[in-house]
Amino acid sequence: MSTPFVARAAQVSELSDGLRRAAAGDPAAVLLAADAGVGKSRLLRHVAAQAAADGARVVLAHCVDLGEIGLPYLPFTEALVQLRDLDAAAVDAVVARRPALRRLLPGAEVVDGPADDAAGRLQLFDGVVEVLAAVGSDEHPLLLVLEDLHWADASSRDVLRFVVSRLRDQHVLLVGSYRTDDLHRRHPWRPVAAELVRHPRVSRLDLPPFDEDELREFAAAVAGGPLPETTLRRVLDRSEGNAYFAEELVEAGADGDALPWSLADVLRTRLEVLDPAVQHLARVAAAAGRRVTEPLLRAAVAANGHPDLAPPGALDAALREAVAHHVLVGDGSHIAFRHALLAEAVYTDLLPGEQSALHRAYLQALHDDPALGTASQLAWHALRAPDLPTAVTASREAARQAHDLLAPVEELRHLEVVLRLWQAVPETTATLDDDHVAVLDAAATAAGKAGQLDRAVQLTRAAVDEAADDPTRQAALRTCLARHLTSAERGREAMGFARQAVDGLPEPSAQRAWALATYARAALNSDEDDEAEHAAGEAVEVAREVGAVDAEADALTTLAVLVVDDQDRAAGLLADALVLARESGDLSTELRTMYNLANNRYYAGDVARATEIGDEAVERARSSGMLWSTYAIEMLMLGHLFRFVQGDLSPGPVRTDIPEPLAPTERLMTLYAAVARGDDDAVERGRTLEAHWSRDGILALVGGGCTVDALTWRGELDEAVDLALRVIEHLGREWSDYFLGGIWLSALGLSALADAAAQERLLGRDVSARVALGDRLLERARTTADRGRPRGGVLGPEGRAWLLRAQAEHGRLVGANDPGTWRATLAEFGYGHRYEQARTRWRLAEALLEHGERDAARDEAVTALAEADAMGAVPLATAVRGLARRGRLDLPGVRVAGADVLTAREVEVLGLVAQGLSNRQIGEKLFISGKTVSVHISNLLAKLGVSGRAEAVSVAHQRGLIGTDV
Secondary structure: OOOOOOOOHHHHHHHHHHHHHHHOOOOEEEEEEEOOOOOHHHHHHHHHHHHHHOOOEEEEEEOOOEOEOOOOOHHHHHHHHHHHHHOHHHHHHHHHHOHHHHHHOOOOOOOOOOOOHHHHHHHHHHHHHHHHHHHOOOOOOEEEEEEOHHHOOHHHHHHHHHHHHOOOOOOEEEEEEEEHHHOOOOOOHHHHHHHHOOOOOEEEEEOOOOOHHHHHHHHHHHHOOOOOHHHHHHHHHHHOOOHHHHHHHHHOOOOOOOOOOOHHHHHHHHHHOOOHHHHHHHHHHHOOOOEEEHHHHHHHHHHHOOHHHOOOOHHHHHHHHHHHOOOEEEEOOEEEEOOHHHHHHHHHOOOHHHHHHHHHHHHHHHHHOHHHOOHHHHHHHHHHOOOHHHHHHHHHHHHHHHHHOOOHHHHHHHHHHHHHHHHHOHHHHOOOOOOHHHHHHHHHHHHHHOOOHHHHHHHHHHHHHHHHHOHHHHHHHHHHHHHHHHHOOOHHHHHHHHHHHHHHOOOOOHHHHHHHHHHHHHHHHOOOHHHHHHHHHHHHHHHHHHOOHHHHHHHHHHHHHHOOOOHHHHHHHHHHHHHHHHHHOOHHHHHHHHHHHHHHHHHOOOHHHHHHHHHHHHHHHHHOOOOOOHHHHHHHHHHHHHHHHOOOOOOOOOOOOOOOOOHHHHHOOHHHHHHHHOOOOHHHHHHHOHHHHHHOHHHHHHHHHHHHHHHHHOOOHHHHHHHHHHHHHHHHHHOOOOOOHHHHHHHHHHHHHHHHHHHHHHOOOOOHHHHHHHHHHHHHHHHHHHHOOHHHOOOOHHHHHHHHHHHHHHHHHHOOOOHHHHHHHHHHHHHOOHHHHHHHHHHHHHHHHHOOOHHHHHHHHHHHHHHHHHHOOHHHHHHHHHHHHHHOOOOOOOOOOOOOOOOHHHHHHHHHHHOOOOHHHHHHHHOOOHHHHHHHHHHHHHHHOOOOHHHHHHHHHHOOOOOOOO
């Protein structure tokens, strides 16, 4: 009979509700956490059966315990096979678009994908998400269950993170279970679980032991009727509500006097009553873990040669009895223990010699028929037999299979087994295709791909030292070491090894081309520009001579960064590099080159072309499954900036295909347009980023700068100035004293200072402190423009425009608002920055008014207003209309009187407030009481949406409700 399912109504309801939301396009992930034996699997199978009955598509996949080596992507490979059974057409369509996904289909021919493994992994991960989306629908939502995630291999953990980050509108509910009692402090699943539950679409569902009422119901169902109260109490006390332990106690005869005290005792009791053949079958199965394929189990039993299972039909009879007594269960093509605790108890009860004998039986079975398992399984059994020669050869093959599956963590672990056993089995290692140096190199490469840069450096150093008797090989390994060091941002050290590599390699050769390209990149990162340019140029020559297109693309990209003084030449180099990257199939280099090319065109002032390249790059990344890569996200961010510069202030569609951890960064650039539109939450959005400034300087630069601008539009001028100074100070520490973004921040700070000074002059206050601060900001902008230019290049049009803007704002601050400086600023923004051109025209009109050039002022104001209205730049349009009212300029649709906002009496009162009069003095002047004056002031404050008299004067002045002569 099957184990009864009782209680758990709350958990069933929560999971069922999650599936209903998934059907409506609101996907989620649930992490089911509990101690072993509490009933996770029983709950999940009940929910799965219920979901299938309701029309959902259900997939159950498992992780297995092969230690930290693991089988790469095992649960997702199992899931993909089941998904293909459910909807072959949908899965095959995704596989056609994402060829890397074929690696997870057993027996499928792997076609060539992206040349670099990083691109292939991205494609594979993206393919998994697309398959889940393709199979689930509103009528048939997909329930994907991943059991025993505490045993998940590193690659599967990476896929799971990615899948969760991409949950947007798919019809999918993902449920993963794990054992909490297995999670020691350094368990690899612990940080993953902690990371996942912080995601807004992930919830943790804890499954507690049964309480007394639930256990009463459960025990009665197991026993076939109510238990005596004394017996029930003993079961509750011994099991502590653990469903599996309670079931075993009941079935072991819980009403007897010799009730076992431990779960191990209970499990031994269960096995001891079985036929010896069944007991031995359980022991053989336990040596494979909780689950084993039936053909492998049969082969291992045969290899073990136990007499009780040797007669014809004995194994089948033992299997049937094991299933009947709830020891083993059929699980698709696998035979599994009914519970992992039972498998562990059976295995640990074996003597060491018995364990070794059973692992040798599996080794024999796998040797006789390699199709019965993987190289990882063979290595696992060999290590436990132990059979060190087999462990070495199997681990080397398992590393190759992990490499083919794009699983660098597992590849590294297998290779480290080979390295650890190398000296122990010299006869075996001598027969391998690779010598010790080659294995070290392969392990270092895997470590680098896995992000373990220090380990990559350590392994490559060892390879370099061992290759001393082969100078050419040693030189090539030094190139690898230099690239690892460069990735670890140890540029100076990398230059040294790369230089040695160049000196030790024959000319010409592809290896020499790569050594030179590597030296050039290391020199570039170390600010050794002359060295970098010379090496990159030589690398290009050698690469062309030998046809090393990948090395040539790398060197050309380095050269393009170096020739910033000639942007057209840099663009030509990048265009050539792009052709070569595509020719070599290097997708990562292709996207990196497109990113640099878009940047190049933008800083050259060709915003339209930059936008075209950026859009092309994003589409290339999306179609190839690389949309979450670094350069694709960078291009998405720049796309927002490019559109803003061209005057497109629309929010645009919300992307649902960006992984959640990257989405806030991708949305960062939308702050520009939000501030220009005057969104009410722009300041708050910017302020929330301050807590993350240390994570990425771009968050401080863009988030902080946009917030300064928004605060200035809101009239919170002191706050704006303070924030500008904080951002400059922070990035001065994080980046350099003269980072180029400091020109923009200085100009924004000067704008806020100038507005504040204008208000204070109206009130007759001293502005010398503000002027002194403005002097320092202007000097910083000028010094940054002089010293912060990258690699000796000239300041681009954007930088020149903001430098002039800083000078023009400083003129406003000191009371010398010069139309000539504003005209020069307007000309520099003419490279294509539509919004800043309009804003500059507003300030130019103001300066012209101050110099009595009313007609010219009106012309500029008309154009500024038309542009602001066309773009939807509400704060700017409001400011231009305010200028027209103050200056009595005749602009279309602008009334110069203030009666449409304030009454005539309120205008009079506000004018006297601007002169610094008290309520009593205003009352005497207008022949009204001080109380009446107070009422008028309260009313006008409310109408203007301000909180104080000074702010009211400033806002009214900006809106043209009072003139400059009050």
